[in-house]
Amino acid sequence: MALRSPSAPKQDVVISTRVDKVGLRPALLRNFRAGLAVVAALIMLLPAVWMSMTAFKSRPDAVSVPPKVFFTPTLEGFVSLLTDRRQLSNTELEDYKQRTDLNWMDKLALKRGQAIIGWSEFPKHLRNSIIISVTSTFLSIFFGVLAAYAFSRFKIPGESDLLFFILSTRMLPPVVVTIPIFLMYRALGLFDTHIGLILLYTAFNLSFAVWLMKGFIDEIPKEYEEAALVDGYTRLQAFRKIVLPQAITGIAATTVFSFIFAWNEYAFALMLTSSAARTAPPSLPSRIGTGGVEWAAIAAGSLLFLIPAIILTFALRKHLLRGVTFGAIRKG
Amino acid sequence: MIKSPSKRRQLSDRNIILLFILPTMIILVLMNIYPLFYSLYLSFTDYSVISSVAPKWVGFQNYQTILSDTRFWKHFAITGQYTIITVALQMLIGFGLALLIKEKFWGSGIITTLILVPMMLSPVVVGLFWRLMYHPSYGIVNYLIGFRNINTAPEWLGSPTLALWAIIIVDVWMWSPFVMLLSLAGLSAIPDYLYEAAAIDRAGSWFIFRRITLPQVMPLLLIAVLFRTIEALKQFDLVMGITGGGPGDATETVSVRLYREAFQGQFDTGLSSALAYIVLIVIIAISNLYIRQLNKVREG
Numbered sequence: 001m002a003l004r005s006p007s008a009p010k011q012d013v014v015i016s017t018r019v020d021k022v023g024l025r026p027a028l029l030r031n032f033r034a035g036l037a038v039v040a041a042l043i044m045l046l047p048a049v050w051m052s053m054t055a056f057k058s059r060p061d062a063v064s065v066p067p068k069v070f071f072t073p074t075l076e077g078f079v080s081l082l083t084d085r086r087q088l089s090n091t092e093l094e095d096y097k098q099r100t101d102l103n104w105m106d107k108l109a110l111k112r113g114q115a116i117i118g119w120s121e122f123p124k125h126l127r128n129s130i131i132i133s134v135t136s137t138f139l140s141i142f143f144g145v146l147a148a149y150a151f152s153r154f155k156i157p158g159e160s161d162l163l164f165f166i167l168s169t170r171m172l173p174p175v176v177v178t179i180p181i182f183l184m185y186r187a188l189g190l191f192d193t194h195i196g197l198i199l200l201y202t203a204f205n206l207s208f209a210v211w212l213m214k215g216f217i218d219e220i221p222k223e224y225e226e227a228a229l230v231d232g233y234t235r236l237q238a239f240r241k242i243v244l245p246q247a248i249t250g251i252a253a254t255t256v257f258s259f260i261f262a263w264n265e266y267a268f269a270l271m272l273t274s275s276a277a278r279t280a281p282p283s284l285p286s287r288i289g290t291g292g293v294e295w296a297a298i299a300a301g302s303l304l305f306l307i308p309a310i311i312l313t314f315a316l317r318k319h320l321l322r323g324v325t326f327g328a329i330r331k332g
Numbered sequence: 333m334i335k336s337p338s339k340r341r342q343l344s345d346r347n348i349i350l351l352f353i354l355p356t357m358i359i360l361v362l363m364n365i366y367p368l369f370y371s372l373y374l375s376f377t378d379y380s381v382i383s384s385v386a387p388k389w390v391g392f393q394n395y396q397t398i399l400s401d402t403r404f405w406k407h408f409a410i411t412g413q414y415t416i417i418t419v420a421l422q423m424l425i426g427f428g429l430a431l432l433i434k435e436k437f438w439g440s441g442i443i444t445t446l447i448l449v450p451m452m453l454s455p456v457v458v459g460l461f462w463r464l465m466y467h468p469s470y471g472i473v474n475y476l477i478g479f480r481n482i483n484t485a486p487e488w489l490g491s492p493t494l495a496l497w498a499i500i501i502v503d504v505w506m507w508s509p510f511v512m513l514l515s516l517a518g519l520s521a522i523p524d525y526l527y528e529a530a531a532i533d534r535a536g537s538w539f540i541f542r543r544i545t546l547p548q549v550m551p552l553l554l555i556a557v558l559f560r561t562i563e564a565l566k567q568f569d570l571v572m573g574i575t576g577g578g579p580g581d582a583t584e585t586v587s588v589r590l591y592r593e594a595f596q597g598q599f600d601t602g603l604s605s606a607l608a609y610i611v612l613i614v615i616i617a618i619s620n621l622y623i624r625q626l627n628k629v630r631e632g
Binding site: 030033034036037038040041044045047048050051054062063064065066067143144146147149150151154156162165166169171172173174175176177178179180181182183184186199200202203204206207210234235236260263264266267270271281282284285288295298299302305306309310312313314317320321324325328329 | 343345348349351352353355356357359360362363364365366367368370371374381429432433435437438439440441443444445446447448449450451452453454455456457458459460461462463464465467469470471472475480482505509510513514516517552555559562565566568569572573576587590591594595601604605608609611612615619
């Protein structure tokens with residue numbers, strides 16, 4: 001409005017038919033909306049926050065009536081999650097109190113009159129979760145990227161049928177395929193082994209990886225490779241040196257999603273493992289069955305287990321929409 | 333003429349296709365298709381995985397047993413009820429959340445991501461800590477909704493009707509963000525000129541919502557319904573985490589029943605395979621219905 005002619009009206013003319021909607025009301029409305037959104041976010045977060053708080057509570061604090069919001073944080077829950085302990089008799093207790101070789105975990109256990117006798121099953125199950133998720137993610141991304149490239153770049157007879165077939169395998173309820181797989185694994189000696197679960201999770205994530213990666217590779221212009229092919233690159237070289245570097249964001253997003261799916265998987269792990277290869281998701285609920293429920297320990301386990309997923313959700317936020325819809329919806 | 337070594341080693345496109353696609357196909361056939369046919373066969377047999385007796389062909393007997401048993405119909409009814417209520421609530425809340433945060437404000441990015449966190453968490457672990465929150469005396473849910481007296485406070489997981497609602501609430505909490513995410517994508521894709529034209533015509537806000545916003549977002553909402561319905565029909569993890577099917581069998585969805593038939597008690601493999609197939613057929617039928625509806629909306 002710097003170039004105002006002398007004949008122009010004194011006030012700015014707002015050339016908008018929505019003149020009635022400018023002013024105080026929209027600003028208020030926007031603040032009201034923002035406020036509601038913040039409240040919604042708080043409600044969504046409350047359970048996770050409550051769980052994190054419970055993880056640092058002592059045993060009585062965790063089940064106090066009314067629920068305690070302010071408490072003295074302690075690592076007791078983590079100690080009882082990670083270790084097996086035994087109750088000490090009074091004379092032993094005096095003995096233990098004299099000892100100087102106790103570390104912080106022993107001291108926390110001692111407060112409850114217990115001595116640590118070794119690691120619990122949980123660290124092992126957490127390690128299984130890591131091994132199985134990482135390996136199966138790697139395999140499904142490796143094979144998935146190759147298949148996605150072929151589907152994206154070549155004319156394949158029956159392509160849409162094959163792609164639909166790949167997708168449909170993901171829609172199966174896990175329990176439907178578990179019974180035959182259980183029989184198969186028992187016959188092959190794969191029941192309760194890392195390899196068994198890795199194979200299953202690889203298959204489970206492969207369909208997802210192919211669909212998501214195909215979308216990402218479709219977006220890379222074909223011309224780059226064609227130029228490389230003209231320059232004397234072989235197809236494989238063009239794939240490795242032109243396509244892969246361009247697809248790296250897509251590969252990263254797909255990897256994180258596959259990892260989260262494998263990390264969170266419960267049904268297969270429950271039915272196809274018993275102890276050696278058991279992962280954390282079926283391991284945590286089984287703690288409830290044993291004697292008095294130790295909520296601080298369960299919350300501590302949940303917290304350890306959920307932290308990676310929470311961090312990765314933030315890392316993924318730009319690709320979430322694409323991931324949760326199998327690449328069906330790309331914009332958002 | 334001597335071929336250069338690099339030429340000799342070069343793969344034809346045909347071989348590359350095979351090399352790239354075959355591993356995926358083999359893994360999927362081995363881990364999905366073969367088991368599918370195997371369990372189809374098992375569904376026509378009398379067999380238990382813990383017995384040493386080979387499967388005995390019994391025809392449609394397992395299917396007959398299931399479909400004529402009121403106990404199984406109860407599990408189907410529970411699952412159906414669960415599916416309809418959760419999906420309806422998720423659509424309402426998810427779409428509402430999307431309308432709230434569709435316009436950017438300070439911090440809206442981080443708030444969106446925070447709201448999305450629940451759906452990325454492990455359902456069974458989520459179920460576990462909700463179980464703590466639902467506890468009648470030391471749970472925070474009763475405390476927050478104002479039941480401070482233990483004797484009159486509702487026992488969320490102890491009563492058959494409340495227990496199903498307890499699971500529904502958790503499912504809605506977890507997955508409304510999913511609907512929100514899809515709705516946001518739909519809302520942001522609506523061209524501004526539609527709203528401008530409506531403003532010129534001085535259309536009322538309800539009219540704008542019904543004639544512009546809703547139809548434009550509809551395809552994405554239907555996709556959300558499709559995804560959530562399939563997942564709700566398969567619901568297993570959350571139920572196992574929160575109630576384990578209890579009290580009694582009040583919250584036993586079909587998947588939980590299936591697990592009990594197949595891997596607990598009698599280990600009735602034949603019967604559970606038949607049940608699995610019935611679930612599969614229901615899911616395929618419903619998905620087809622939705623997809624047909626979706627295509628109709630997209631075309632018209």
